[in-house]
Amino acid sequence: MATKIVMEALSPTMEEGRLVSWKKHEGDAVKTGETLAEVETDKAVMELVAREDGVLRKVLLAEGATVPVGALVAIVGGADEDLAGLLGGPAATAPPQGSGVRGQGARPAIPAAARPAEAAPAPARPESATPQPLTPDPQPLRVRSSPLARRLAAERGLDLRLVPGTGPAGRVIKRDVEAAGTAPARAAAPALPTRAPTALVPQAPAGGFRDVPLTTMRKTIARRLGESLGPVPHFFLTSEIEMERAWEARAHLAGRDEAYRVSFNDLIVKAVALALRQHPAVNASFLEDRIRYYGDVHVGVAVAVEDGLITPVIRHADRKGLLEIAAEAKGLAERARARKLVPDEYTGATFSVSNLGMYDIDDFTAVINPPEAGILAVGRIAQRPVIVDGAVVPRRTMRVTMSCDHRVVDGATGAKFLQTVKLMLENPLAMLL
Amino acid sequence: MAVLTYRDALNQALREEMARDRNVFLMGEEVGVYQGAYKVSRGLLEEFGPMRVVDTPITELGFAGVGVGAAMAGLRPVIEFMTWNFALLALDQIVNSAAKMLYMSGGQVPMPIVFRGPGGAALMLAAQHSQSFEAWYAHVPGLKVVTPATPADAKGLLKSAIRDDNPVVFIEGEMLYNTKGEVPEGEHLIPLGVADIKRPGRDVTIVAHAKMVAVALKAAEELAADGIEAEVVDPRTIRPLDLPAILASVRKTNRCVIVEEGWPFAGIGAAVVDGIQREAFDDLDAPVLRVTGADVPMPYNRQLEKLAKPDPAKVVAAVKRVLYVG
Numbered sequence: 001m002a003t004k005i006v007m008e009a010l011s012p013t014m015e016e017g018r019l020v021s022w023k024k025h026e027g028d029a030v031k032t033g034e035t036l037a038e039v040e041t042d043k044a045v046m047e048l049v050a051r052e053d054g055v056l057r058k059v060l061l062a063e064g065a066t067v068p069v070g071a072l073v074a075i076v077g078g079a080d081e082d083l084a085g086l087l088g089g090p091a092a093t094a095p096p097q098g099s100g101v102r103g104q105g106a107r108p109a110i111p112a113a114a115r116p117a118e119a120a121p122a123p124a125r126p127e128s129a130t131p132q133p134l135t136p137d138p139q140p141l142r143v144r145s146s147p148l149a150r151r152l153a154a155e156r157g158l159d160l161r162l163v164p165g166t167g168p169a170g171r172v173i174k175r176d177v178e179a180a181g182t183a184p185a186r187a188a189a190p191a192l193p194t195r196a197p198t199a200l201v202p203q204a205p206a207g208g209f210r211d212v213p214l215t216t217m218r219k220t221i222a223r224r225l226g227e228s229l230g231p232v233p234h235f236f237l238t239s240e241i242e243m244e245r246a247w248e249a250r251a252h253l254a255g256r257d258e259a260y261r262v263s264f265n266d267l268i269v270k271a272v273a274l275a276l277r278q279h280p281a282v283n284a285s286f287l288e289d290r291i292r293y294y295g296d297v298h299v300g301v302a303v304a305v306e307d308g309l310i311t312p313v314i315r316h317a318d319r320k321g322l323l324e325i326a327a328e329a330k331g332l333a334e335r336a337r338a339r340k341l342v343p344d345e346y347t348g349a350t351f352s353v354s355n356l357g358m359y360d361i362d363d364f365t366a367v368i369n370p371p372e373a374g375i376l377a378v379g380r381i382a383q384r385p386v387i388v389d390g391a392v393v394p395r396r397t398m399r400v401t402m403s404c405d406h407r408v409v410d411g412a413t414g415a416k417f418l419q420t421v422k423l424m425l426e427n428p429l430a431m432l433l
Numbered sequence: 434m435a436v437l438t439y440r441d442a443l444n445q446a447l448r449e450e451m452a453r454d455r456n457v458f459l460m461g462e463e464v465g466v467y468q469g470a471y472k473v474s475r476g477l478l479e480e481f482g483p484m485r486v487v488d489t490p491i492t493e494l495g496f497a498g499v500g501v502g503a504a505m506a507g508l509r510p511v512i513e514f515m516t517w518n519f520a521l522l523a524l525d526q527i528v529n530s531a532a533k534m535l536y537m538s539g540g541q542v543p544m545p546i547v548f549r550g551p552g553g554a555a556l557m558l559a560a561q562h563s564q565s566f567e568a569w570y571a572h573v574p575g576l577k578v579v580t581p582a583t584p585a586d587a588k589g590l591l592k593s594a595i596r597d598d599n600p601v602v603f604i605e606g607e608m609l610y611n612t613k614g615e616v617p618e619g620e621h622l623i624p625l626g627v628a629d630i631k632r633p634g635r636d637v638t639i640v641a642h643a644k645m646v647a648v649a650l651k652a653a654e655e656l657a658a659d660g661i662e663a664e665v666v667d668p669r670t671i672r673p674l675d676l677p678a679i680l681a682s683v684r685k686t687n688r689c690v691i692v693e694e695g696w697p698f699a700g701i702g703a704a705v706v707d708g709i710q711r712e713a714f715d716d717l718d719a720p721v722l723r724v725t726g727a728d729v730p731m732p733y734n735r736q737l738e739k740l741a742k743p744d745p746a747k748v749v750a751a752v753k754r755v756l757y758v759g
Contacts, residue, residue: 147714147716151716173719173757
């Protein structure tokens with residue numbers, strides 16, 4: 001029996017997906033578990049897999065197109081089954097999050113219960129045989145225009161969509177832009193709201209500009225961080241930490257055996273994890289009507305990837321040794337850069353660390369990744385003048401700034417947490433206590 | 434300034450250059466005793482003698498090769514083809530020998546040779562004798578291709594071609610030989626590779642060379658009656674092409690129509706369009722259109738032949754399309 005393949009929620013925060021490429025084509029036989037297509041979610045490129053044996057009968061989404069979760073993208077069925085009923089009907093309900101997805105790495109087998117495609121029979125609906133638009137058109141309104149008209153419009157800050165085109169097929173040409181520029185009243189096309197054309201597009205900068213459509217990841221970053229710094233009341237605590245002992249300890253370890261090499265960031269993750277264990281008030285989330293304090297400590301580590309960033313999670317970091325943290329952090333960062341992380345690997349952090357020391361940043365503030373209640377922004381380690389016993393001496397120090405969600409963490413709470421972090425990093429032996 | 438025919442302007446250029454440099458000589462079919470199939474070489478045999486005005490048998494490949502050899506030996510031959518249709522037989526000497534000699538000898542063997550004669554269609558000469566070959570020669574690195582449209586250009590460009598140390602393909606027009614125009618006396622030299630604005634205008638650029646300049650000017654006159662000011666740009670040399678002059682005009686008018694007598698596929702206009710879209714993309718308000726000879730062997734039927742050639746009406750129609758009028 002034919003089943004509908006819908007855009008599945010392949011990550012917890014995914015609201016829409018971009019079909020990167022079809023791995024099967026119309027007419028190809030497919031087996032349960034085989035990859036049908038690659039889908040770019042807000043975080044990674046994932047695989048959409050078949051839940052049933054059959055033939056890929058119909059592909060309804062072009063490569064490169066983006067549709068919301070739940071939209072019908074293909075139909076798998078018998079080789080010569082009549083699909084008229086299915087094509088006309090509504091899309092099947094989106095399956096539960098995460099099901100039907102197989103990341104590049106290890107993934108638990110999909111439980112039989114989570115195979116909703118089989119439970120979505122196609123009702124006999126003879127009246128709906130007429131094909132209907134299945135998905136909204138993802139393309140923005142296209143404006144035909146001559147290159148010169150585009151340049152003139154950009155120079156004048158005119159939105160070409162508001163300029164009626166008088167060329168062939170409505171092409172906007174030079175005279176149209178000139179007419180629009182001298183007679184603003186004409187500039188409002190009937191189908192669009194009447195407002196000053198300049199209000200839609202900022203004045204073009206003299207040096208020219210380049211508009212780049214948002215990638216799915218960039219959209220998610222924008223939305224998520226907008227949800228943070230606006231609604232989440234941030235405050236910031238900065239502390240300078242002396243890193244001489246940490247420096248020595250790390251150098252000593254690496255000197256003994258290359259296998260003992262850990263990064264400063266691994267040390268910081270470990271210290272933060274232990275401090276979170278000691279200060280459960282910081283290992284928490286604000287949930288509108290309550291605060292949730294977590295029993296486990298999971299530390300997110302921000303990783304820059306091409307055109308964005310992602311925060312893979314080192315779970316139970318408080319219970320892991322430095323070498324274990326180092327190995328895990330390295331592996332996750334590599335997989336993040338290859339965009340191969342699966343949702344389990346970048347969700348569920350209870351606190352995050354963002355380190356820009358390698359970019360020569362002295363100190364900075366980071367934006368909290370909700371629902372976490374804090375994030376530690378780490379600057380570079382540098383020799384700075386420090387006063388010891390009345391004398392100025394050079395010391396390796398590092399500045400950290402903690403962003404706190406004031407709904408959960410108060411100034412003193414955050415400060416005490418930061419004191420613990422400082423104590424551990426200045427005296428690495430304290431991590432053994 | 435004297436008013437001369439195109440043929441007499443060429444004759445003057447040949448006479449002046451032969452008088453100026455004893456290494457210059459003319460060779461071809463009927464150039465001597467008969468004084469040229471189109472009387473371009475009138476009086477030259479009498480003035481310069483049979484050593485420098487050489488009648489040849491009907492052997493295009495042969496005398497083109499003799500010319501190439503003479504150029505290698507230090508002379509400056511002018512090889513006349515009765516028409517460029519017959520020069521197809523000499524293509525190997527022009528393309529494989531003349532065009533490549535300087536290059537393949539590592540700069541040791543010069544090739545100061547001019548191949549000249551009428552190209553394009555005249556009237557009712559049928560498919561084999563009504564062809565425009567400038568695109569063929571312009572395709573070949575190592576050749577210069579010159580296509581004068583007026584008597585003054587014919588004289589100034591031929592004198593420069595003869596003095597040029599590279600092989601030059603100099604394409605005249607049977608229908609141009611009788612046209613008249615003012616021609617400067619004496620040392621009148623037009624550098625190769627410099628275009629000429631044959632008529633200034635602000636609304637549209639018409640690029641045309643050789644016989645098509647007259648067609649474009651006629652079209653421009655008709656357009657002016659409608660208040661459309663066309664600028665007619667004559668590249669004069671196809672290779673090297675004066676692209677900057679064409680671009681300057683297109684940047685002013687934002688629209689362009691290219692007229693050529695030859696076939697459309699891989700024609701001169703195709704190369705011009707390539708340059709315009711690449712260098713003046715943001716100045717274009719309309720696609721660049723081409724008016725070309727029809728993509729057929731020339732019909733041997735008066736009405737069909739007329740339809741197969743570019744004419745002012747076709748140019749006017751193309752101009753109105755790029756101007757979005759009519």
